[in-house]
Amino acid sequence: MSVAQVASVVRTRRRSRLSHLGVIGWLALAVIVVFVFVAAFGEALAPDDPNAIDIAYANVGPIPGHPLGFDDLGRDLLSRLLVGARSSFVGPLALVALSTVAGTTLALIAAWRRGWTDATLSAGFDIAFAFPGILLAILLATLFGAGLAVAVIALTLAYTPSLGRLLRATALRETGMEYVKAFRVMGYSDVRIVVRHVLPNLMPFIIAQAIIMFGYATLDLGGLSFLGLGVQPPTADWGVMVAAGAPALLQGYPTQTLAAGTCLVLAAVAFGVLGDRLARMWGVE
Amino acid sequence: MTDPLIVARNLRKEYGDLVAVDDVSFEVAPGGSLGIVGESGSGKTTVAKMLVGLERPTAGRIEIAGTDCSAPAKGWRERSRRAQSLQIVFQDPYSSLDPRQSVGDALREVLVVAGLGRDRTQARARELVDLVGMPERVLGSRPSALSGGQRQRVAIARALATEPRCVILDESVAALDVSIQAQILNLLADIRERTGVAYILVSHDLAVVRHVTDDVIVMRYGAIVERGQTGTVLDDPQHPYTQLLRESVPRPGWVPGAGATT
Ligand SMILES: Nc1ncnc2c1ncn2[C@@H]1O[C@H](COP(=O)(O)OP(=O)(O)O)[C@@H](O)[C@H]1O
Ligand SMILES: [Mg+2]
Numbered sequence: 433m434s435v436a437q438v439a440s441v442v443r444t445r446r447r448s449r450l451s452h453l454g455v456i457g458w459l460a461l462a463v464i465v466v467f468v469f470v471a472a473f474g475e476a477l478a479p480d481d482p483n484a485i486d487i488a489y490a491n492v493g494p495i496p497g498h499p500l501g502f503d504d505l506g507r508d509l510l511s512r513l514l515v516g517a518r519s520s521f522v523g524p525l526a527l528v529a530l531s532t533v534a535g536t537t538l539a540l541i542a543a544w545r546r547g548w549t550d551a552t553l554s555a556g557f558d559i560a561f562a563f564p565g566i567l568l569a570i571l572l573a574t575l576f577g578a579g580l581a582v583a584v585i586a587l588t589l590a591y592t593p594s595l596g597r598l599l600r601a602t603a604l605r606e607t608g609m610e611y612v613k614a615f616r617v618m619g620y621s622d623v624r625i626v627v628r629h630v631l632p633n634l635m636p637f638i639i640a641q642a643i644i645m646f647g648y649a650t651l652d653l654g655g656l657s658f659l660g661l662g663v664q665p666p667t668a669d670w671g672v673m674v675a676a677g678a679p680a681l682l683q684g685y686p687t688q689t690l691a692a693g694t695c696l697v698l699a700a701v702a703f704g705v706l707g708d709r710l711a712r713m714w715g716v717e
Numbered sequence: 718m719t720d721p722l723i724v725a726r727n728l729r730k731e732y733g734d735l736v737a738v739d740d741v742s743f744e745v746a747p748g749g750s751l752g753i754v755g756e757s758g759s760g761k762t763t764v765a766k767m768l769v770g771l772e773r774p775t776a777g778r779i780e781i782a783g784t785d786c787s788a789p790a791k792g793w794r795e796r797s798r799r800a801q802s803l804q805i806v807f808q809d810p811y812s813s814l815d816p817r818q819s820v821g822d823a824l825r826e827v828l829v830v831a832g833l834g835r836d837r838t839q840a841r842a843r844e845l846v847d848l849v850g851m852p853e854r855v856l857g858s859r860p861s862a863l864s865g866g867q868r869q870r871v872a873i874a875r876a877l878a879t880e881p882r883c884v885i886l887d888e889s890v891a892a893l894d895v896s897i898q899a900q901i902l903n904l905l906a907d908i909r910e911r912t913g914v915a916y917i918l919v920s921h922d923l924a925v926v927r928h929v930t931d932d933v934i935v936m937r938y939g940a941i942v943e944r945g946q947t948g949t950v951l952d953d954p955q956h957p958y959t960q961l962l963r964e965s966v967p968r969p970g971w972v973p974g975a976g977a978t979t
Contacts, residue, residue, distance in 0.1 A: 610813040614872070617769045617805050618827050618879075619797025629815050 457709035463702040467695075471517040480508035482515040482668045491685040503673075503688045504680045513691055516668035520696065523580050523662065524649035530588045532642045535595030536634075540626055542596075543603035554600065557593040565590025565652065573661045580653075583662040587652055595641055602637050602716070606630050636714035644707030647700040654696045670696045720783065722747045722882055722915055723768070723803070728777035730763050730939075737763045739939040741777075745883060750909065750916040752926030752947055754962065755936035761919045764936075765887045768917070769805045770796070782882060797830065804876035808888035810868035814860040820846065820871050821856030824878055831879040845874040848911075850904055866897035870904070877908065883915040890925060902928045923963055927951050935959045 453461065470477065479497065489506035492498075500509035542553040569586035576582050606612070607630055615625045656662035657671025665672050670692040677688030711717045721744040730738040738760040745751045753761050766772040768779060770789040779786045782802045790796040807813045814823060824842040829835060843853055849870040860868055869889060876884050886905070890898040906929055909916060920926050926933055926947060933950050935943040935958065943956040954960045 610807040610809055611815045613771055614805065614807065614813055614875070615815075616771065616796065617800060617803075618830065618875070619793065619800030620826075620830055621793035621796075624830070629818075632817055633815070 452713045453709050456705055460702040460705040460709070463698060464706060467517060467521070467699055470514055471521045474514040474517045478511035478514045480511040482507060482511040483666060491680055500691060501687055503676065509688055509691060512668040512673060513695060516670050516673060516692070519663050519667055519669040520650060520654060520671065523584055523653040524646050527584045527587050527591065527649045527653065528642050528646045530584070531591035531595055531645065532638060534588065534592040536599060536638055538592070538596045539599035539603050540631065542600050543607045544622065544626055553596070557597045560589065560593035561597060563590070566656070569656050569661050578661045578664065580663050583653060583656045587649065591645060595645065598641060599634065599638065603630065603634060606633055637716040640707050640711035640714065640716060643703050643710060647703030647707065650696055650703065651700045719747055721745060722749070722782060724780040725768065726778040728764065728767060728779070729775045730767060730772060731775045736939050741941055743934055745915050745917060747882060748913045748915050750918065750930040750932070752930035752933035753917065753919045753936060754921065754923055754926050754933060756921055756962065759936040760939035761936055762887055765805060765885045765917070765919055768885060769803055770799060800831070800881070801879055802881055803883050803885065804881040805885040805887060806869070806872045806876050806889040808891055810865040810872065810892055813872050814868055816860055819856065820858050823871065823875055827875055827878040841878070845878055848877065848908060849874040866893050866901065869893060869901060877914065880912070881914065883917065885917040885919065887919040888921070891920065891922065898925065905929055923951055935962070
């Protein structure tokens with residue numbers, strides 16, 4: 433087979449069916465579907481008021497009607513976990529959406545203009561990439577006060593260059609394809625070529641990367657909330673719950689920290705695995 | 718004598734220290750046909766890219782239909798105006814079509830960009846697939862469902878869609894089987910007769926050039942070493958390089974024009 437034919441086979445394979453996800457991929461997808469459902473309907477699913485404090489039940493273990501027991505303030509843990517899903521996913525969703533749009537736009541501009549534009553943007557990616565996002569988050573939180581919005585902005589600045597770098601390489605390959613040259617000769621505008629032809633061909637790559645990124649985002653934002661730099665207590669949020677459960681953990685009541693931590697890790701792993709499987713299935717690793 | 722459609726004067730292209738094209742001049746008359754031959758790396762594609770505005774000449778002048786086209790078009794308006802004069806079909810049939818776009822969508826998009834009303838694009842797209850000898854049902858096919866030869870026909874149809882006055886074919890049949898090559902070359906000759914389109918046919922294969930073009934230039938290391946009427950140059954080459962080229966490309970089993978008698 434010639435190089436061209438191999439390339440063609442790879443491109444055809446991109447459209448292969450979901451059945452190629454594999455057992456692990458399907459499992460990850462199932463976990464994500466459950467999480468998304470809980471994030472959407474957590475309040476309705478919660479058996480109890482997640483914010484109702486009753487010191488009498490502080491750190492009480494499972495009793496009928498309260499399968500996970502209570503936290504240090506006597507709030508129902510299961511309810512807080514279910515309601516906390518939304519807060520734990522809204523941040524990552526905003527973060528991934530912002531970083532994906534920004535990273536994709538910058539990568540396309542770099543790949544399309546090439547020359548010094550590409551050199552400048554690539555250097556910018558490298559510098560920004562080297563700067564730790566958590567440090568930036570601490571800096572911004574000191575300047576503007578701690579909160580989810582500030583944490584999302586800080587991590588967007590950290591995530592954008594890493595997607596930008598990855599996508600730029602792929603976009604360079606795509607913009608070098610002969611169909612792009614042919615469209616230029618046929619008088620298509622730059623915007624038409626990039627938006628209607630190059631971008632759709634990069635979508636499998638972008639989607640897979642965004643899903644993988646979502647996994648990191650749940651952990652990083654959960655971590656920032658844990659440090660008190662993201663979602664603020666008393667909001668029910670997994671990162672906040674991991675932190676809030678820490679003192680009780682030392683006193684021998686690990687349920688809150690363990691349950692919230694498990695949810696965070698499970699979400700991160702599920703998104704990571706699904707993104708990875710999709711990338712492999714579409715031939716865009 | 719009519720004014721030439723394409724004039725290239727003293728074209729030069731440098732990539733750093735490398736001189737890819739060195740003082741190349743030629744003309745193509747309306748409805749004429751020029752072959753550019755030379756082995757790989759002799760600068761043929763670079764000449765083609767400069768003509769269609771994908772590369773900027775280091776020096777020299779290009780005129781197409783009386784307009785100065787020496788530098789790549791600024792902005793898409795000028796780009797689309799030039800598109801009406803000159804089109805190109807590339808070598809690789811596997812990357813020259815957007816893999817996500819059906820043949821019909823690809824053809825209709827060219828027509829819409831060129832300003833044809835949406836109500837008329839469907840009929841014109843049908844005419845075009847017919848012109849390149851394909852059945853109408855390919856309009857619904859993605860490139861991945863087509864063979865190399867079929868894709869190249871689509872690329873040719875797309876290049877002809879807006880009725881340009883000249884089409885450059887840069888090694889456009891090189892990747893195809895010999896029998897398919899013959900079919901496509903005959904198709905090109907046929908289309909030229911019907912539409913009066915001019916061709917610039919770039920090839921490392923003398924037999925291909927002989928089949929389609931009236932005049933030929935022979936390039937080596939970026940410069941023209943021999944030029945003249947195709948038959949004369951290929952039958953009685955004066956330059957030793959042309960003689961070498963002729964001997965080094967034996968094509969057993971293929972007589973130009975065979976495979977194509979319809
Ligand atoms: N973008 C480029 N950058 C640097 N060198 C190039 C570039 N394009 C072509 N060349 C060089 O210019 C010479 C002519 O190439 P090309 O025009 O593609 O030849 P041909 O089409 O006759 O095979 C070759 O040596 C090639 O390596
Ligand atoms: Mg070439």
